[in-house]
Amino acid sequence: MTEIKNAHFTTLKGAYDTEKMEATLRVRRYDPETKKSRFDNFTVTIPVTASVLDALDAIKDTHDGTLSYRKSCRMAVCGSCGMRVDGGAALACKTPMKKFVDAGHTITVSPMGNLPVIKDLVVDMAPFWQKIRAVKPYLDTRDADVPEKEWRVDPAAGDQIHKESLCILCGCCVSECNSMESDPDFLGPAALAKAYRFVGDARDKDTRERLRDLNGAHGIWDCTRCYFCNQRCPKHVDPRDAIAKLGAESFKEGFTRDEGAKHAKVFVDSTFKGGYLRETELVPKTIGPVNAIKDIPFALQLARAGKVPNPLSPHKAKDNDEVKRLWKLLEKEAKGQPRRATATHPDAVLGD
Amino acid sequence: MRLRYIAFRREGMNNGGKFPHRDACHVLAGIRHRTYSAYTRGIAVHCFRRLFMIRHDVIVLGAGLAGMRAAIEAKRAGVDVAIVSKLHPTRSHSGAAEGGINAALGNATEDSPATHAFDTVKGSDYLGDQDAIEVFAEEAPNDIYELEHMGAVFTRSADGKLAQRPFGAAGAPRTIYSADITGHVLIHVLYEQLIKHEIKVYEEFFATQVVVDGGQCAGVIAWDTQRGGLHAIQANHVILATGGVGRMYYGTTNAFACTGDGMSLAWNAGVPLKDMEFLQFHPTTLKSNGVLITEGCRGEGGYLRNKDGDRFMVGDAPNAMELASRDVVSRAEWKEIADGRGVDGCVMLDLTHLGWKKLQSRLPGSRELAMDYAGVDPIEQPIPVRPGAHYMMGGVDCDVWGETIVPGLWAAGEVACVSIHGANRLGGNSLMETVVFGRRAGQAAAERVKEQGDTGARIEASVLADEDRRIAAIVGNSEGERPGVLREELAKTMYDKAGVYRTEEALAECKDKVVELRERAKTLKIDDHGSIFNTDLTSAIELNSLLECADCLVTSALARKESRGAHSRLDFTERDDDHWLKHTLNWNDNGEVRLDYKPVTITKHQPLARSY
Numbered sequence: 006m007t008e009i010k011n012a013h014f015t016t017l018k019g020a021y022d023t024e025k026m027e028a029t030l031r032v033r034r035y036d037p038e039t040k041k042s043r044f045d046n047f048t049v050t051i052p053v054t055a056s057v058l059d060a061l062d063a064i065k066d067t068h069d070g071t072l073s074y075r076k077s078c079r080m081a082v083c084g085s086c087g088m089r090v091d092g093g094a095a096l097a098c099k100t101p102m103k104k105f106v107d108a109g110h111t112i113t114v115s116p117m118g119n120l121p122v123i124k125d126l127v128v129d130m131a132p133f134w135q136k137i138r139a140v141k142p143y144l145d146t147r148d149a150d151v152p153e154k155e156w157r158v159d160p161a162a163g164d165q166i167h168k169e170s171l172c173i174l175c176g177c178c179v180s181e182c183n184s185m186e187s188d189p190d191f192l193g194p195a196a197l198a199k200a201y202r203f204v205g206d207a208r209d210k211d212t213r214e215r216l217r218d219l220n221g222a223h224g225i226w227d228c229t230r231c232y233f234c235n236q237r238c239p240k241h242v243d244p245r246d247a248i249a250k251l252g253a254e255s256f257k258e259g260f261t262r263d264e265g266a267k268h269a270k271v272f273v274d275s276t277f278k279g280g281y282l283r284e285t286e287l288v289p290k291t292i293g294p295v296n297a298i299k300d301i302p303f304a305l306q307l308a309r310a311g312k313v314p315n316p317l318s319p320h321k322a323k324d325n326d327e328v329k330r331l332w333k334l335l336e337k338e339a340k341g342q343p344r345r346a347t348a349t350h351p352d353a354v355l356g357d
Numbered sequence: 358m359r360l361r362y363i364a365f366r367r368e369g370m371n372n373g374g375k376f377p378h379r380d381a382c383h384v385l386a387g388i389r390h391r392t393y394s395a396y397t398r399g400i401a402v403h404c405f406r407r408l409f410m411i412r413h414d415v416i417v418l419g420a421g422l423a424g425m426r427a428a429i430e431a432k433r434a435g436v437d438v439a440i441v442s443k444l445h446p447t448r449s450h451s452g453a454a455e456g457g458i459n460a461a462l463g464n465a466t467e468d469s470p471a472t473h474a475f476d477t478v479k480g481s482d483y484l485g486d487q488d489a490i491e492v493f494a495e496e497a498p499n500d501i502y503e504l505e506h507m508g509a510v511f512t513r514s515a516d517g518k519l520a521q522r523p524f525g526a527a528g529a530p531r532t533i534y535s536a537d538i539t540g541h542v543l544i545h546v547l548y549e550q551l552i553k554h555e556i557k558v559y560e561e562f563f564a565t566q567v568v569v570d571g572g573q574c575a576g577v578i579a580w581d582t583q584r585g586g587l588h589a590i591q592a593n594h595v596i597l598a599t600g601g602v603g604r605m606y607y608g609t610t611n612a613f614a615c616t617g618d619g620m621s622l623a624w625n626a627g628v629p630l631k632d633m634e635f636l637q638f639h640p641t642t643l644k645s646n647g648v649l650i651t652e653g654c655r656g657e658g659g660y661l662r663n664k665d666g667d668r669f670m671v672g673d674a675p676n677a678m679e680l681a682s683r684d685v686v687s688r689a690e691w692k693e694i695a696d697g698r699g700v701d702g703c704v705m706l707d708l709t710h711l712g713w714k715k716l717q718s719r720l721p722g723s724r725e726l727a728m729d730y731a732g733v734d735p736i737e738q739p740i741p742v743r744p745g746a747h748y749m750m751g752g753v754d755c756d757v758w759g760e761t762i763v764p765g766l767w768a769a770g771e772v773a774c775v776s777i778h779g780a781n782r783l784g785g786n787s788l789m790e791t792v793v794f795g796r797r798a799g800q801a802a803a804e805r806v807k808e809q810g811d812t813g814a815r816i817e818a819s820v821l822a823d824e825d826r827r828i829a830a831i832v833g834n835s836e837g838e839r840p841g842v843l844r845e846e847l848a849k850t851m852y853d854k855a856g857v858y859r860t861e862e863a864l865a866e867c868k869d870k871v872v873e874l875r876e877r878a879k880t881l882k883i884d885d886h887g888s889i890f891n892t893d894l895t896s897a898i899e900l901n902s903l904l905e906c907a908d909c910l911v912t913s914a915l916a917r918k919e920s921r922g923a924h925s926r927l928d929f930t931e932r933d934d935d936h937w938l939k940h941t942l943n944w945n946d947n948g949e950v951r952l953d954y955k956p957v958t959i960t961k962h963q964p965l966a967r968s969y
Contacts, residue, residue, distance in 0.1 A: 014695045014858040014927060017743070019702045020608065021849065023645075037889045054645035054730070066841030070884030070893040075448075078612040080648045080726060082541055083448040099729055123583060124890040130445065143549035144508030155505040157517035163510055170510045170535075170542060174447050206508065349517070 023052040028060055028106045032072065033115035037124050045069070046111070051102060057114065058086050058097035061126075074126040081239060084175030088126045089115045094180035096239045117180035119189070133176050136192050140200040140219070145211040156348035162207040169202035172242045178234035190223045194234035194244030197225060201247035204254055208348040216255045225251045226265020267291045277332055280322025284314055408821055409588040413439045413557075414806045415799075416577055416592035418564050418619060421449035422540075422788065423770025423795035424598030425547040430799030431596075432554045436806045438799075439557040441564055441579050441590060443614065443895070446548045450600055450612040451770075451791060454540025455651035455722060457522060457532035458792070459785035460497035464514065465521040465530035470494040472528050475962060477786060480526050480682050481779025482922035482932065483964040484632070484940070484957055489757045489775045491960065493786075493793050500792045501533055509546045511535050522656050524784045526682040526969060532785040537651050537722040540788060562588065563895050564618065566824050567595055567626040567766065573814035574765030577622075578824045582895060585888025587825050589816040593809070594765045594802040597623060597753060598795060601771040602906045604844070604899075606746030607852035610642050610649035619772035621902035623753040624909070628761045629942040629953065631774040632751035633906065634914035635923045637782050638857050640686040641706050642745030643731045650706060650723050650742055652784040655679040657719050660707040661690065662739065663698040677969035684781045684923045685969060687744040691857040694743060703741035712736075744857055748787060750778040750923065751910075754942060759798030765805075765812065769798040776940065779957075780922020832894050837880040840896040847874050847900075847907060855911050860927045864915040871911055875904045909943040912950040917941065934964050 027050050035042040049063040058076055065072050075085040079098040086097040094117050105112050120128040178194035185191045192200075200219055203209045219225050225248050234244040252269060255261075261270060268291040275283045288304070289297035307313050322328055417428045420442035431438040440446070461473040474494035478485055505511060505519065512535055514520040524532040535542040551558065562579040568589075569575060576591040599619030603611025624630055640661075641650040655661070661679050663669045673689040674681030690704050708716060713736050716724055720735075727733055727740045752774035759767040759775070770791040777790060847870075854867035878900055885893035919933035920926050942953040 014692065015856065015860055015863040016853045017691065017694055017702060017856070020743075020852065022702065036887075038887055052645070054732075056646075059646070062841070065892075066839055066845070070839055070841075070882070071887075073885070073890045073892050077444055077448050077614045078450060078453050079646055080453060081729065082453050082538075083444075083450070083612065085444070085448045101729075124887075127890050129583075134445075138552055143553040144506075146506070151506055154502055155511075155519050158513055159517055160513040160515065163513055166510065167536075170545070171538065172545075173452075173541070174545075203508075206510075208508065 023054065025050050026053050026103070026106050028055075028102050029111045030057075030060055030064070031111055031113045032061075032064070032126070033113070034072070034125050035116070035122050044113075053103050055102050056098050057090055057095075057100045057102060057112070060102050061097060061114070072126075073124045082173060084173035087117050087175040087177045087180065089113075089117060089180065094118070094177035094237045096175060096177065099239050117176055119179055119182060119185050120176065128176075130176060132189075133174075133179055133193075133195065136196040137174065137199055139192065140196045141211070141215065142196075142199050142203070144203060144206060144209055146208055147210040156208050158207050158348045162348075166202050166205040168242055169198050169205065169247050171240045172198050172202070172244075173240055174199075175239065177237045177239055178242075178244050181233040181237045183231045183233060184227055184229045188223060188227060191227045192219075192223055192225075194228075194248065197228075197251060198242050198244040198247040201251050204251060212254070213258055216251070216258050216260055219251055220255055220260045220263050220266065224263075225255070226263045226268070264291055276328070280325040280328040408825060409586060410591065410816075410821075411588055412591040413437050414592060415439075415594040415596065415802050416441055416590055417596045417598055417799075418442070418577060418622070419449070419598035419600060419770070419772070420444065420446035420558060421451035421598060421600050421770060421791065422543055422547060423451075423772075423791035423798075424449075424596070425544075425551055426792050426795030427596045427598060427767075427769055427799035427802070428556050429547065429550050429554055430796045431803040432556050434800065434803035434807070436803045438803075439559060439590075440551075441559045441562045441577060443561060443563045443582070443618070445560050446551060446558060447544055448614075449544060450615055451788070452541045452544040453610075453612065453649070454543075454788050455537040455649060456524065456653040456656065457534030457539045457785045458501065458543070458788035459524065459527070459531045459783070460501040460533060460789060461494060461529070461531055462498050462501065462519060462521060462533065463529075464518045468529040468531055470497070473497065473531060476526060476528050477777060477783060478779075478962045479965070479967055480781055480783040480786075481777070482781055482967055483934070483938065483959075483962070484635070484779030484921060485777050486775065486779075486958040487960040487962060488958045490777045492757050493775075493777050493790065496793050497789050500789070500796065504543065504546060504792065507546050507550055509535070510542050522653065523680065524656050525652055525680045525686070526677065526783050527785070532653075532656070534653065536718075537653050537720050543788065543792075559588075559590070563898065564599075564622060565828060565898060567597075567622045568816045568820055569626050569763055569766075570814040570816065572764070573812045574626075574763055575814035575816050578816065578821060580828060580894070582890055582892075585891075587821065587828060589821045591816055593812045593814055594767065594806060596759065596798050596802055597766070597768040597772050598770045598791075598798075599772045601749045602903065603746045603749070605847060605851050605903045605907045605910070606636075606856075607845075607848040608642060608644075608743065608745035609647045609848075610639050610745050610747045611647075616899035617749075617902045617906035618899065619768070620749075620752055620909075621905045623761065623766065623768065623772075624905060624943070624945045626763060626766065627945065628763055628766060629754045629944045630751060630906075630909050631754040631940050631942055631955075632776060632780070632913070633749070633909040633943055634917050634941060635750035635778075635780045636746055636910060637683055637748040637750060637778075637923050638687040638744040639747035640683055640690055640744050641740075641742040642747070643726070644701075644703055644741060644743055645730050647745045648726050648730050649745075649747070650726065650740060651720070652683070654706060654708055654720055654723055657715060658711055660710070661686070662705045662707050663693045664700045664705075665698065669693050669698070669704070674969040681969040682781055683747075683784065684925070687857050687923075688925055690742075690744055699743075700741060703743045705739035706735075706742045707739040708735040709737065709739065746852070748778075748782055750774070750776070750780065750782050751913075751941075754940075757797070758801040759794055760801065765814065767798045767802055769794040780924060828894070831881070831897050832883055832886055832891065834880055834883055835886075837882045838877060839882050839884075840878075840893070840900045843874055843878055843881070844896070844900050844903065847871070847903060850874075851907060851910075855914055858925050858927050859914055861915070864911055868908075868911045868915055871904065871907050875908065878904055908950050912952060913941040913943060916952055932967075938964065
């Protein structure tokens, strides 16, 4: 045997040295067998770099093996460990414990909202996946003339769907979606962001059909624009922005008949004409004159409560010219934007 | 949309928290209970009462890139295929791959499959089977084009083609990528194809046994994690695509789910594991939790520095520097740290000179990971990194179509050892391997189904009942130690004694410890005696898989008295082609590891000294 040089090389000294801290967590438990829920408090010793997920692991390994939660990658890419930390959805693995410990705060960990709970922090994701499936989540090039090599796509066109393709389908946005709370059938931010990923894809040929479908009931116009999805998304997908982009694309394709679309259009037209919103026009132009007449009793009720502005006063802002100048500026900028890009065959040369 | 929408409403999306209806395709045998209320009984009782029999032509175990690719191919060929996976497909760890996927497209500079093959052979330290590597390099470009046509959002160059970046030990910029989230993009594009092809997925089904009947593969037995209950899923063909086994190490880039389940299933079904001593250490992982910082960082021009700020790679790879092969870089780092030239057990990955713009456009994910898990912004500060267990080059012994010695049992991806990576894998080759060999396994299994029809192999009711008793015994036990405690002990043992550098002494100690742990793991303390989402049960089974794989690894490493690729012995520092240019095989001999060897296939490239 040759002489062993540097035998100390086999082990890395100090490989496990970490500063530790003590953390307390309040965890919501749900037992599917007794169908009862409760809160449990646990105190664990964890490294200062630990995440909420590490803290849960410490509980499971040293305190209570019955605690159930999903986990896998622990690096914010698999989307397993979505749960509510202090009432707001987050990835447990992406939420560091240190700031809570330093503040002396006991965090409350509970399952995500808008989805049925199976056990402890585990929710049934089946409704979530069904909605993803409902938006036809795959590229449709209509199989026409598929090139032998790759499609040529302008790098800038790829950037248009960059944010939406970051989505890890963790469900944090859905958990916090206000609209879904009142209408569980609403497609929701995750599925709609996924839909935009294809609507915005230069290679996809199904745009018009996709947009027509998304303009239906429980579609893009049911979003209440609360922006909670943008706020809670751990991957900066900004689903609400994707929904706005779907709205803009729908208008370009002429899908303007949905009440939501009409509602948005009144906002735009009204501010253009008068500088601010003419609320008296809003209702009839959104839901149509017949329905508006039906709603007169309600309007009177509102008027009695002083909630209706004088319908006869000329609704026009003082410096309306300035508003119009702003509009022109925006329009000019929009013209500078590239139109929706399309993929080309490999033999074609991209435009200059 | 209206139609689609009605379809999904009919599936009962708002079932008020009740369990979804089971699919009509489930064929029953034995007693089946459809009431889900009687959960108050002991598990031994109702677990036995809820046994299911299902049948498909082909079952794919695992839903990472290899598994999904195999299933798509089999489905296209027109056979009845289903996926059984312990995770939802997009949760698979393929999604964590960052840097890219290698194919000789020649978009950046001149390149050819032959050069790709040579780089791979040299990278493997000549232990890779060259026939398999040729197939791999040759078929890679078409698979990339197909992924692109499926919808993968790859980064483009100015001319609209797929961009290619340089990667370690590659002769040309060959790595196709999507910023630094390539795996994520690919896993989602294949999941989209699963939906398109309407492939049945048994999500969160934990496979506990691969059943062999009369020498033929008969199917798998799997535990339904969400609802409880053991399922015998009959299939003449089972494709293992369960991924790696990094969790046996303390410092690892692998997900919690990477526990070598497929290797253990195959090993217990009588298939040998090959080259298990070759486990790749990735040079740049974070100390806090092992998270990977992509090789793309070095591909884009990052430096590795020691505590004095010197680029220490100059000593070990004066030409390739930071872009030498991963085993070379890992050893250099380990040496720096062990010799006291590290910083707090790490070396420094310096990206500060790349500038904000490049970091933000090419490596945004790595920047975020460094900020989240190491607390440093790489624009301003270097990232502390160290080597961590990353990829199992070894695995289930199979041929170029993925078939093992048990007819009907196939393997693809990290769980398999074809072997194209030999003693060391090149960055970007593993994603490509999953796609090429996943497709091949799916194609071959489907063809076999069409040729052979039903082989007659069946999972007998008694086998299912036995397995049920085994699972019930694990769940019913509340004596002993918790699985998590033993797992950590194993992980530290492996990281300390079977790490980047190995010696006879350390490996022998490691072997003793693993044997001891296997004994202690026979009775585990399980707190959770329920059947719904019992992660205590699954982690106990996972621990057993880890221990079996660890035993194979350490036994083979102890026997291999040479240094080759990722296997680096301080007491045998040279590569010894005369005695050791051969694959190690680990057979299961009543639970003990029995070693055996088989020759390496060499076609064009005779072994040469390997330097970068």
